[in-house]
Amino acid sequence: MTTDTMLQATDLTKEYLSTDPPTQVINGVDLQVRTGEFLAVMGASGSGKSTLLYTISGMDRPTGGRVHLGGQDLTALGEADASRLRLTMMGFVFQQAYFLRNLSIRDNILLPALKATPGQKKQVLARVDALMERFGLARLAARAITEVSGGQLQRASICRALVCEPEIVFADEPTGSLNSQMTGEVMDALTEVHTDGRTLVMVTHDPACAARADRVVYLRDGQLVDSRELGTWTEADADRRTGELLDWLRPLGF
Ligand SMILES: Nc1ncnc2c1ncn2[C@@H]1O[C@H](COP(=O)(O)OP(=O)(O)OP(=O)(O)O)[C@@H](O)[C@H]1O
Ligand SMILES: [Mg+2]
Numbered sequence: 001m002t003t004d005t006m007l008q009a010t011d012l013t014k015e016y017l018s019t020d021p022p023t024q025v026i027n028g029v030d031l032q033v034r035t036g037e038f039l040a041v042m043g044a045s046g047s048g049k050s051t052l053l054y055t056i057s058g059m060d061r062p063t064g065g066r067v068h069l070g071g072q073d074l075t076a077l078g079e080a081d082a083s084r085l086r087l088t089m090m091g092f093v094f095q096q097a098y099f100l101r102n103l104s105i106r107d108n109i110l111l112p113a114l115k116a117t118p119g120q121k122k123q124v125l126a127r128v129d130a131l132m133e134r135f136g137l138a139r140l141a142a143r144a145i146t147e148v149s150g151g152q153l154q155r156a157s158i159c160r161a162l163v164c165e166p167e168i169v170f171a172d173e174p175t176g177s178l179n180s181q182m183t184g185e186v187m188d189a190l191t192e193v194h195t196d197g198r199t200l201v202m203v204t205h206d207p208a209c210a211a212r213a214d215r216v217v218y219l220r221d222g223q224l225v226d227s228r229e230l231g232t233w234t235e236a237d238a239d240r241r242t243g244e245l246l247d248w249l250r251p252l253g254f
Contacts, residue, residue: 005068006168006199007033009056012065014048014222025051026062027222033168033201038194038233040210041203042254043219049203050172052219056201057090057170058082070167087116091161091169091198093190095176097153099145105156106132106141113163124163131159135189151182158189168199175209187212191233207249211241218252226252 014026025048033039041049054060056067058074067074070089074082086092099108106128113124132138135155140148148156154174161169171190175183187209194200202213210216212233218226228248230241246254 003071004035005032006035006037006070007031007056007201008066008068010066010068012052012055012067013063014051014055014060015063025222026055029065029219029222029224031056031217031224033199035167036194036197036199037215038191038200038213039202040213040216041201041219042205042207042210042216042249044253045205047219048222049219051222053170053172053201053203057092058086059092087112088164089167091164091166093154093157093161093169093171093174095173097145097157099153099156101145103145104142105137105145105148105152108145109156109160109163112160116164127163127165128159131162132156134192135159149182150178151185154178154182154186155189158186158193162193166198168201169193171200171202173203173205175204175206183209207245207254208238208242211238211245216245216248218249218254220253 009029009031012026012029016023016025029052041052043049055062058067062075074085077085103111109132110124110128114121117124132141135158137152137156137159140152145153174190175186178186183206190200190202191212204210211230214230214232216228216230217224233241
């Protein structure tokens with residue numbers, strides 16, 4: 001693995017043994033993600049996209065194969081070390097924000113970082129406020145999570161993902177519950193995460209979102225069946241890229 005590689009999954013498999021017969025969800029995936037790359041993962045519902053994201057990020061253990069992240073063998077780490085790595089090196093954005101209802105927006109963003117880096121309260125507070133300012137949330141800091149829009153909530157979860165300054169951000173359908181205007185806001189925020197130089201791996205069903213990525217891979221029945229390089233996204237090129245992506249996706253059965 002070279003320093004240009006942020007993440008390398010080799011012959012990755014995931015089988016759920018709780019079902020009868022066991023469900024083979026990931027079926028020998030080899031995947032390399034370059035440092036600073038924005039990779040989109042597409043595929044039909046049930047093809048294994050979330051499972052792939054969880055196994056390459058160490059949220060879930062694969063049944064077989066290896067995952068190297070930033071030079072470390074994630075699959076060889078014990079739970080405590082894997083958890084520490086998730087808190088300090090990785091950021092996560094999900095379809096739902098999973099915020100605590102009785103805390104303000106700001107406290108929800110703050111809490112995991114304070115837990116991850118106790119003793120750095122001052123630095124964490126400064127980073128949280130800077131991120132909230134940057135993503136247009138400063139004036140909503142004291143609001144309850146029920147008092148903001150879905151797009152604002154999702155931008156808050158992007159702030160939460162960035163507080164510990166992760167090298168890689170994993171997003172699972174971050175716009176899956178949003179209307180088109182909010183989708184644009186959230187994708188603008190994620191595009192900034194990428195242009196800051198962070199590696200970004202995003203699962204999406206939305207070709208316009210995937211068209212923002214540098215590269216798109218397509219998953220079918222737990223196998224990567226195709227991959228397409230798109231190069232660097234620009235706003236002016238958005239429609240053309242989405243059109244090209246759709247032309248690529250259709251024969252794959254999308
Ligand atoms: N804990 C589990 N036990 C057994 N089977 C599971 C479990 N979690 C997921 N699966 C199965 O694994 C397959 C892939 O699920 P996964 O959630 O990764 O798909 P997905 O591509 O993310 O789908 P979607 O687009 O609907 O989110 C599905 O057939 C699902 O039923
Ligand atoms: Mg999923």
